[in-house]
Amino acid sequence: xxxxxxxxxxxIREAYSQASSFLKEQQIQDxxxxxxxxxxxxxxxxxxxxxLAMEEPFPAAHLKQWREMVERKAAGEPVQYITxxxxxxxxxxxxxxxxxxxxPETELLVEEILREGSRLYPQGAPLLADIGTGxxxxxxxxxxxxxxxxxxxxxxxxxxxxxxxxxxRRCGVEERIAFYGGDLLQPCIDRGLAIDILVSNPxxxxxxxxxxxxxxxxxxxxxxxxxxxxxxxxxxxxLCGQIPMLAKQPKLVGLEVxxxxxxxxxxxxxxxxxxxxxxFVKDLAGIDRHVLAIGAVD
Numbered sequence: 001x002x003x004x005x006x007x008x009x010x011x012i013r014e015a016y017s018q019a020s021s022f023l024k025e026q027q028i029q030d031x032x033x034x035x036x037x038x039x040x041x042x043x044x045x046x047x048x049x050x051x052l053a054m055e056e057p058f059p060a061a062h063l064k065q066w067r068e069m070v071e072r073k074a075a076g077e078p079v080q081y082i083t084x085x086x087x088x089x090x091x092x093x094x095x096x097x098x099x100x101x102x103x104p105e106t107e108l109l110v111e112e113i114l115r116e117g118s119r120l121y122p123q124g125a126p127l128l129a130d131i132g133t134g135x136x137x138x139x140x141x142x143x144x145x146x147x148x149x150x151x152x153x154x155x156x157x158x159x160x161x162x163x164x165x166x167x168x169r170r171c172g173v174e175e176r177i178a179f180y181g182g183d184l185l186q187p188c189i190d191r192g193l194a195i196d197i198l199v200s201n202p203x204x205x206x207x208x209x210x211x212x213x214x215x216x217x218x219x220x221x222x223x224x225x226x227x228x229x230x231x232x233x234x235x236x237x238x239l240c241g242q243i244p245m246l247a248k249q250p251k252l253v254g255l256e257v258x259x260x261x262x263x264x265x266x267x268x269x270x271x272x273x274x275x276x277x278x279x280f281v282k283d284l285a286g287i288d289r290h291v292l293a294i295g296a297v298d
Contacts (some may be wrong), residue, residue: 003041004070006063014052015039019070026074042279043082053154076216089141091166093295098159100225102137106201108258109290110141110279113254117146117197118295120251125150126196129250131239132156136177136226137162138199151177152195154187155223184235185242185293196292198250199241202235204258232258233265240268249273251295262288271292 004022006015016039020162023031040050042062058066072082080086080101086093088102089110095101117126118202126149130139143149146261153168157160161179180187184202188195205226206211210218217226236255243249253273256266262280269278283289 004074006067010058011055012039012043012050012058014044015053015058015066017099022070023074024212026298028074030046034073034198035070037079038073038082039066041085042066042069048194048295054168074275078211078216078220084244086135088137089145091141091144091167091171093135093137093140093233094163094170095135096163098157098222099134099163100221102135103288107141108135108281108283109199109201109254109256110138110145112290112292113138113142113197113199113252114145116150116252117142117291118253120294122194124148124196126251127152127194128199129154129185129195131184131200132202132225133179134160134201135165136167138179138201140167140171140173142199143176144171149176152180152188152193153162153177154180154184156181157184157222160222160225172214184239185246189242189245192247194247195250196252198253198257200239201256202239204235204256204261206230206232206258225234231278233268236261236265236268237254240265240272243269245270253291253293255291257291258290259287262291265291273292 016017016035020032020036023034028034030188039123044111069082069162078101080095081097084094086102089139091175128142128149128151130151132140133155134209136153139151139153141149153164158181161181165179168177203226207227207230266278276296279292280288283291
């Protein structure tokens with residue numbers, strides 16, 4: 001790969017323009033946005049500070065780090081892994097290559113869980129279980145928004161759990177989240193946890209779709225968090241098969257799904273429990289992205 005040639009003396013604007021052009025030459029999507037995010041990160045500035053200081057000299061002390069970050073992006077690495085951060089539901093979360101980068105569509109799931117959970121438990125303190133928690137984006141954002149809620153966050157990856165614990169500390173909710181290593185719902189079953197709200201964004205990409213993924217996804221994000229078997233539904237089958245093994249049936253289940261998977265997952269939930277309603281939530285592209293199963297209100 002071509003190296004980024006940078007001048008020893010240049011303005012912030014020149015650094016931004018040069019990096020944008022370099023990334024565009026390397027066929028990087030949204031090259032200008034990537035350059036802006038990386039520049040703000042390396043300088044420790046807000047977006048407002050960045051635009052107000054465009055004509056200031058680029059700090060020489062940051063030149064080496066700046067080149068390394070831009071070249072990592074040019075090689076295809078996601079910006080979020082380079083900066084170690086991703087904004088999600090109004091929070092800035094830490095991410096690493098041990099976890100899936102939280103997506104905007106998952107924020108819609110958080111919104112629905114907050115809405116339905118508050119309706120089902122207007123006076124109580126429900127126990128939430130997030131299965132395959134990854135960065136902890138879902139339980140951390142839910143507990144940040146609802147100070148009386150508690151959560152169990154489960155993941156098969158010990159490295160992912162470390163990231164999730166760090167985000168819980170960072171957002172001030174660590175004391176209300178218990179972290180468990182294990183396969184899907186098994187840690188909750190083993191401990192006899194009475195789960196009120198079950199939520200999960202499991203791996204759902206069919207294995208055969210791997211060659212068609214963008215390189216920055218297939219080459220960098222953890223495959224454990226991406227692929228769900230031949231049809232993408234393996235984890236849903238196993239998860240729904242475990243629901244009857246819980247100490248009680250949750251009153252609310254929210255699952256994120258892949259394209260064309262909502263109907264099949266809804267059928268699995270119908271077989272797994274007794275629900276008053278099962279409905280779909282569309283993402284911004286109009287795709288049925290989340291399946292909600294809702295129990296009766298006491």
